[in-house]
Amino acid sequence: MSDMSDLLRPLLETIETVRTRIQTAGGWKEAQTRASLIDPILTALGWDVADPALVRHEFSSHGGRADYALLASEEELAAIVEAKALGNSLETKEIGQTATYANMLGAPYAVLTDGNRWVLYEVFKKAKIEDRLILDVSVSVTETQATALALLALWRPNVLSSDWRKPHDPNTFPIASPSAGPTPNAVLNPAPSPTDGWIPLPDFQGQTFVPPPSPALLPDGSKLPLKFWKDLIRGVVRWLLEGGTLSAERIPVPLGPNSTQYLVNTEPHHQNGKVMDEAQQIGHVWVQTFGNQDTIRKNTSWILKYCGEDPRKLQLRAKP
Numbered sequence: 001m002s003d004m005s006d007l008l009r010p011l012l013e014t015i016e017t018v019r020t021r022i023q024t025a026g027g028w029k030e031a032q033t034r035a036s037l038i039d040p041i042l043t044a045l046g047w048d049v050a051d052p053a054l055v056r057h058e059f060s061s062h063g064g065r066a067d068y069a070l071l072a073s074e075e076e077l078a079a080i081v082e083a084k085a086l087g088n089s090l091e092t093k094e095i096g097q098t099a100t101y102a103n104m105l106g107a108p109y110a111v112l113t114d115g116n117r118w119v120l121y122e123v124f125k126k127a128k129i130e131d132r133l134i135l136d137v138s139v140s141v142t143e144t145q146a147t148a149l150a151l152l153a154l155w156r157p158n159v160l161s162s163d164w165r166k167p168h169d170p171n172t173f174p175i176a177s178p179s180a181g182p183t184p185n186a187v188l189n190p191a192p193s194p195t196d197g198w199i200p201l202p203d204f205q206g207q208t209f210v211p212p213p214s215p216a217l218l219p220d221g222s223k224l225p226l227k228f229w230k231d232l233i234r235g236v237v238r239w240l241l242e243g244g245t246l247s248a249e250r251i252p253v254p255l256g257p258n259s260t261q262y263l264v265n266t267e268p269h270h271q272n273g274k275v276m277d278e279a280q281q282i283g284h285v286w287v288q289t290f291g292n293q294d295t296i297r298k299n300t301s302w303i304l305k306y307c308g309e310d311p312r313k314l315q316l317r318a319k320p
Helices: 004-024 030-044 092-105 144-154 156-160 230-242 293-306
Strands: 055-061 064-073 076-083 109-113 117-122 133-138 262-265 279-282 285-288
Touching: 004 030, 004 144, 030 064, 030 076, 055 092, 064 092, 064 156, 076 092, 076 156, 092 109, 092 117, 117 144, 133 144, 133 230, 144 156, 230 279, 230 285, 230 293, 262 293
Parallel strands: 076 109
Antiparallel strands: 055 064, 064 076, 109 117, 117 133, 262 285, 279 285
16 A cells, blocks of 8 residues: 555645635636645546546436535435535535535535535434534645645545545544555654744734734744734634634634633623624624734634644744
């Protein structure tokens, strides 16, 4: 059997290519998103989108439809993939619609993606939708190797063996072989050291950068693109969720050490029932994104500390 690097190399290279395309994309419609982002990743995961024996496009049956149908056999669906244009919402409405299509088609698993964020749900599990989540990863946010290891939940041999897995640790992931049992866990390289010019998040206090820095350097060494300051708190919450650091036991997250209001909650309101200011949904939680850049930096530092992360390991650099 190929060693770990041989298994991951094509996927790693594809993820790097897709990440570069995401960073330079602008106003892409669904067709361009599929061709430039989704098709390459599916193909790297063993689903050759040009092979009708593996993938059917614009598949419909029994009132359901799918942009992609991943085939376990000629008569059996392994999963469906619903595609959205890059940057489109992938939240409650879209997730529910995709799960409904999968249910009507008889597919046990449903994938929803805009080419950047990939979410995978178990369709027939008797549980709330958030408890059926298997995978939620963002190519532009998560470090390349961690993204690859997470996406192996969609690797064709894993799918055909019904070995759908949700990684418990972004640094490790057991990989199934088509002809053998799982290989030992792969340990990722340590995060790279920041380069000159990066400033720890707490040290930004009192500084005024009208545009957000681009990008932010997360504690694991991956970069978080920022178009608006609100992208900082949104991206950090998603990173904490994907890494398992922001676990269910830590939610709701208060707005501060002694606050009765929430920064993160499973519903878009505070303890007293008041609606959260500018609440935005990230996965299965809602995040309060209201505030100027100082407030957002303060809230980002707080949630990192709350989850046991050192805020100084998140670094920013002003735009030149």
